[in-house]
Amino acid sequence: MTSEAGHQPAVPSVCPRHPDREAYVRCQRCGRPACPECQRPAPVGIQCVDCVREAARTSPQARTIFGGRATDGRPLVTYTIIGMCALAYLGQLASSEVTSRFAFAPYLGWTEPWRFVTAAFLHSPSTYLHILFNMFALWTLGQYLEPMLGRARFAALYLISGIGGQVGVTLLAGSPTLAGIAAGQDRAWFTAVVGASGAIFGLFGALLVLNRHLGRSSAAMYATIAINAVFGFLYPGISWQAHLGGFVTGIICALVIVLFRRQGVRHLVWIALGLVLGLLVVVTVGKYLTVPPEIRNLTVFR
Known part of the structure; x- marks a missing residue:
């Protein structure tokens, strides 16, 4: 006859992430012990935090139609830009130094x-209508474009278009000469510009391209763009050059995003957008190299 041995109580295992804690439950995925702090509910049983993290890393990300990461629909980048512009505007009202140090003028582009970039977050401190109109346009466009593109692509579109607006101002400011400056000419080279209009016109241009790709009508947008473009020519103090530069840049960025929207090539979109930014730099440097060094290297205009 054989005698039955007495049953020994089960000895709890130790959580590998917290060696000082006992773990009575094992992960359904890897089988390792998991203390209460390291347990996460699963369809069957629990999983440890390491397995949950690994599953999130390896599972395919939901994507927008243009290859960006899908979000919950909230345009957080749009709200952030509006907040930055509002804070900058308060700074401008508090001190004129903010405008003078960060506004854009072609003669300062080479040395500063x-x-x-910074001029796209400033607005005219002499009228609140400037920032109100621009922020309303940004809020309207951002709610549509940001969820469609994804936050990173939308942010890149805005920033590159804003830079493109200042590039447009520089390219269309003429070719200043020492004789022209002495005669009181070439004022465009020394005229400061501020505002998000260049970036916003870039969003306008991108919207036309993206809607066309999706087969959606942009009829209402044509009228809005035309009215804003006419204002730039009819009213003094509005830089139509920045509008044009941002608009063209936004169209090019949108074409790049459409071209590299598919899964196999979507990672190349950042290289392509970098090339667009590089092209803006090359064109701008080429423009500055046509300007006499005495003008190009100015830091103060009197």
Whole structure:
């Protein structure tokens, strides 16, 4: 006869992530012990935090129709840009130094190139209508475009278009000479510009391209763009050059996004957008190299 041995109580395992804690439950995926803090509900049983993290990393990401990461629909980048513009505007009202240090003028672009970016977040401190109109347009366009493109692509579109607006101002400012400056000419080279209009016109241009690709009508947008373009020519103090530069840049960026929207090539979109930005830099440097060094290297205009 054989005698039955007494049953020994089960000894709890130790959580590999917290060696000082006992774990009575094992992960349904990897089989390792998991303490209560490291347990995550699963369709069957629980999984450990490591397996949940690995599953999230390897599972395919939901994508927008143009290859960006799908979001919950909230245009967070749009809201962030509006917030940045509002804070910058308050800074402009508090001190005129904010405008003078960060506004863009072609004669400052060579020595202070960051102004190509910062000017797109400033607005005329003499009238609140400037920032109100621009932010309303950005809010309207952003709610449509950002969920369609994904946040990263939308942010890149805005920034590159904003830079394109300042590039347009530079290319269309003429070719200043020392004699022209002495005669009181070539004022466009020394005229400061601020505003998100260049970037917003880039969003307009992108919207036309993306809607056409999707087979959607942009009839109402044509009228809006035409009215804003006419204002740039009829009213003093509005830079139609920035509008044009941003509009063309936005169209090019949108074409790039459409071209590289598919799964096998979507990662190349960032290289392509980088090339668009590089082209803007090359064109701008070429323009500055045609300007006399005495003018190109100015930091103050008196």
